[in-house]
Amino acid sequence: MSRILRLGGPRLLTLVLAAVLSCVTVVGLAGPAAAHAVLDSSSPQDGARLEHAPATVTLTFDEAVQPIPASDEVISATGDRVDTGRLTQSADGTTIVLPLRPDLPTGTYAVTWRVVSADTHIVGGSITFGVGVDPSAAPVAPVAPPDRARALDVTADAGEGLLYLGIVLLVGVAAAAAALWPWALAARRTRLLMWAGWLLMVLSTIAPFLLQGPRAENESWSAVWRFADAGQTLDSAFGRELLARLLLLVVVAPLLTTAWAGRLQRRRYAVAGGTVAVALLVTVALTGHEAVGSDVPAAMISAVLHLAAMAVWLGGLAVLFTIVLPAARSGGFPLSAAGMTRWSCVAYSCVACLVLTGEFQASRQIDPVEALWSTGYGVVLLVKLAVIGLVLVAAAVAQRRVLTGGDVRSVVRRSVRIEAGLAVVVLAVTALLVSEPPGNTTYGPPSDMTAPLGPDTVHVHVDGTRRGRQSLELTVTDAAGRPAPVQAITASLSSTEVAALAVALAPDPGPAPTTASARWHSTDAVVPLPGPWTLALDVTVDSADAYSTAAHYRVY
Numbered sequence: 001m002s003r004i005l006r007l008g009g010p011r012l013l014t015l016v017l018a019a020v021l022s023c024v025t026v027v028g029l030a031g032p033a034a035a036h037a038v039l040d041s042s043s044p045q046d047g048a049r050l051e052h053a054p055a056t057v058t059l060t061f062d063e064a065v066q067p068i069p070a071s072d073e074v075i076s077a078t079g080d081r082v083d084t085g086r087l088t089q090s091a092d093g094t095t096i097v098l099p100l101r102p103d104l105p106t107g108t109y110a111v112t113w114r115v116v117s118a119d120t121h122i123v124g125g126s127i128t129f130g131v132g133v134d135p136s137a138a139p140v141a142p143v144a145p146p147d148r149a150r151a152l153d154v155t156a157d158a159g160e161g162l163l164y165l166g167i168v169l170l171v172g173v174a175a176a177a178a179a180l181w182p183w184a185l186a187a188r189r190t191r192l193l194m195w196a197g198w199l200l201m202v203l204s205t206i207a208p209f210l211l212q213g214p215r216a217e218n219e220s221w222s223a224v225w226r227f228a229d230a231g232q233t234l235d236s237a238f239g240r241e242l243l244a245r246l247l248l249l250v251v252v253a254p255l256l257t258t259a260w261a262g263r264l265q266r267r268r269y270a271v272a273g274g275t276v277a278v279a280l281l282v283t284v285a286l287t288g289h290e291a292v293g294s295d296v297p298a299a300m301i302s303a304v305l306h307l308a309a310m311a312v313w314l315g316g317l318a319v320l321f322t323i324v325l326p327a328a329r330s331g332g333f334p335l336s337a338a339g340m341t342r343w344s345c346v347a348y349s350c351v352a353c354l355v356l357t358g359e360f361q362a363s364r365q366i367d368p369v370e371a372l373w374s375t376g377y378g379v380v381l382l383v384k385l386a387v388i389g390l391v392l393v394a395a396a397v398a399q400r401r402v403l404t405g406g407d408v409r410s411v412v413r414r415s416v417r418i419e420a421g422l423a424v425v426v427l428a429v430t431a432l433l434v435s436e437p438p439g440n441t442t443y444g445p446p447s448d449m450t451a452p453l454g455p456d457t458v459h460v461h462v463d464g465t466r467r468g469r470q471s472l473e474l475t476v477t478d479a480a481g482r483p484a485p486v487q488a489i490t491a492s493l494s495s496t497e498v499a500a501l502a503v504a505l506a507p508d509p510g511p512a513p514t515t516a517s518a519r520w521h522s523t524d525a526v527v528p529l530p531g532p533w534t535l536a537l538d539v540t541v542d543s544a545d546a547y548s549t550a551a552h553y554r555v556y
Contacts, residue, residue, distance in 0.1 A: 037061045037117035038441050039125055039468070040094075046127035046469045047526045053104035053131045056097050057083070057111050064093030066236060068216045071114035071124075074098055077107050106132035114216065116236070121437075122216050127469075149215045152224070156211050161431030163204035163284065167307060168427070169197025170252075171277045172315020175308075177323075178270050180316065180343055184323045193318060194256050201280070202249055208287075209233055209242045238287060245283040252276045281307045288434060299364060306357035310430075313350035314423045316343060321416050355388060362433075368556070371439030378439045384429045387422055394418050442466070449551040453539055456484045460535060460551045467530050467555050472522035474505065476539070483518035488540040493525065495533045501526065503535070527555045 043058040044050060057074055067087060074083040084099045098111070109131065114124035173193045177184045184190050213229025214220070223229075233239040255273050285303035320343070362381050372378040394415060444466025451458050456478050463471040472491075478484040491503040503525045507517030527533060535551045 037063050037065045037115060037121075037123050039113075039127075041528055042111070042127050044127075044129040045526050045528060046129070048129045049133060050129060050131050053102075054100060054129075055102075056099050059096045059098070059111070059113055061094050061096075061115070061117075063117060065096070065115035065117055066093075067096055068114045068116065068122075071112075071217065072096060072098060073112055074100060075110045075112065076104075077109070082109065104131055108133060114218065116212075116216055116238070123437075148220045149218050151221065152211050152215045152219075156208055156215065157431060157435045159204045159207045159211075160434050161428055162200050164310070164427050164430055166197045166200030166204060167281070167284070167311050168314040168423075169193050169318065170201060171197070171280065171308070172311030172313070173197065173318055174273060174315070175277065175312050176316035176319050176346075178273075179312075180346065181319060181324055184319055187323050189322050190319065191256065193322065198249060198253065198256060202246065205242050205245050205249070209239060212236075212238065241283050241286045245280060248276055248280050248283065252280075278304065278308075281311075295364070299361060302357040302360050305353055306361065309350040309353040309357065310426075313347055313354060314427070316347060316350075317416060317420050317423055321420050325413060325416065351388070351391070358384075365438030365440055367440040368443065370445070371443035374445055375439040375442050377433065377436040377442070380429060380433045380436055384426065384433060387425050387429060391419055391422050391426075394422070444556045447553045449535075449553055451537065451549040451551045453537075453549050454541070454545065454547045455479055456541075458537060458539065458549060458551075460553075462553060465553060465555050467527055470522070470525045470527055470555075472503065472505075472525050472535070474520040474537075476518045484541075485516035485518045486539050486541050487516050487543075489520050490538045491522075492536050493527060493533055494536065495529065495531055497529055497531070500536075530555050 038061065039059060040062045041060045043056075044054055059072075067089060072083075072087055073081055073085075076082050082101050082104055084101060086099060088097045088099075089095065090097075096113070096115070107130070108128060110126055110128050112124070112126040114122060117123055173190060174185075177190055210224050210227065210230065212233045213227075214223035217223065217229060234243070252273065255269055255276075281304045282300070284307060285300050288303065366372050366378060366381070373382065444464045447462045447465050449460045449462075451460065453476060456476055459475045459477065461473040461475075463473075474489065476484045476486050489505050491505055492500045493503055494500045504523045505520045506523055508519040508521060531554070533553060533555050535553070537549050537551070538546065539549070540546045
């Protein structure tokens with residue numbers, strides 16, 4: 001915001017309140033929204049123990065997905081592939097069915113999958129099930145394939161940052177210069193900035209097109225040079241959105257080579273350029289989290305406003321830093337004639353819009369509010385808010401120094417340098433935020449509970465409360481807190497939607513050869529749905545004493 005030198009106390013207070021309101025928005029507007037596809041359910045369920053082999057494996061996701069050929073498969077414990085390779089998909093795109101070979105032998109099987117979610121992110125996972133195996137046996141964890149696409153993923157994330165930088169230099173510089181400093185449009189430095197932004201947007205549009213196929217197939221750089229799956233990418237919605245963006249960049253190129261002479265001509269070019277700029281921002285929003293989940297129209301409008309505010313704010317900073325201030329310093333005109341009052345008002349509006357729309361978008365991905373500080377997405381979001389807070393602090397300090405008689409020219413230069421540096425950090429954090437899976441798809445903290453057991457107490461620890469497979473550890477202690485061995489424990493999980501799911505428990509091995517143990521662990525606990533769940537326990541202490549108890553916890 002170069003500085004908020006002309007902002008009075010009420011206006012600065014309003015901006016600070018906007019930042020506070022954005023945090024409230026995260027809490028108040030948090031609701032269900034999907035961005036990276038999440039496996040809702042499977043048949044067989046993860047960890048299931050079956051008497052007879054199933055004919056198919058069914059995977060149901062929370063949104064439409066695009067299967068990746070040869071990436072969805074069923075593997076036996078010996079490493080043999082047992083699906084037929086001819087998957088089918090439901091009409092709405094949310095369910096994938098993998099037919100299995102007939103007469104599967106007794107053993108444990110791993111189902112691995114990789115799909116492209118509606119927001120173009122590539123996600124994967126795995127489940128296991130057993131056929132004819134001992135119900136008390138521990139499940140065999142699937143072996144994850146080597147991550148050959150890691151370098152491509154890092155490159156794609158870096159490309160996101162370059163895309164935002166390109167938006168700032170092309171759209172933001174052009175808009176800020178046209179609105180506030182029309183004379184700067186003819187400057188050679190302005191044209192260089194705009195061409196640099198155009199080139200960055202072109203490169204950051206071509207790169208994901210070439211990388212998407214190899215990343216989906218878990219391939220390395222060699223697949224990129226072979227243009228692997230380029231046709232499949234072009235046939236997808238993601239590919240068509242990238243192609244539309246590239247065509248718009250070709251359309252806008254002649255405007256960068258034209259000298260805008262005359263007020264009428266400038267107005268015509270401004271209308272044409274503004275229309276193309278909005279269309280470019282729409283194509284960027286379409287390839288992000290905003291295109292899926294709840295309230296998509298509102299989210300798309302908010303995303304375009306957010307990108308526009310970011311572009312004008314940071315683009316204005318770039319024009320100030322590279323064109324306006326050097327021209328004023330060389331004696332071309334006094335700083336008071338540089339339109340700083342108008343710039344302060346524009347920057348103030350942009351930052352307020354940036355904060356509010358940005359946190360509205362983030363609020364769709366934070367549920368519950370604890371995910372704000374308990375997930376990677378939430379932590380990156382807090383870092384972004386902190387950086388924007390530093391911008392506000394820098395502006396307030398600059399304002400105070402000017403009002404107390406400081407050197408206006410020196411304060412402006414220093415303020416612009418500081419805010420330009422923070423702007424780079426904002427762009428980097430934004431690119432990282434886009435690449436993070438949303439908090440509402442990863443939140444599921446450990447949970448600890450206790451339940452009375454006659455004179456004793458049973459302590460239950462759940463290693464993670466995300467729906468799906470869960471690991472439960474039970475410890476029985478007496479009134480003095482010492483381990484109290486019990487003969488047997490049977491358990492079941494239930495909710496308002498599920499009557500009862502049996503949970504097999506096995507005693508931890510102890511130093512003495514006895515069946516009684518104070519520590520027990522689950523071998524196949526699976527919780528398929530989010531919400532409140534009850535763990536019911538029937539505990540046999542000895543031949544004379546047995547108790548029933550229950551513990552409650554929430555699954556996300």
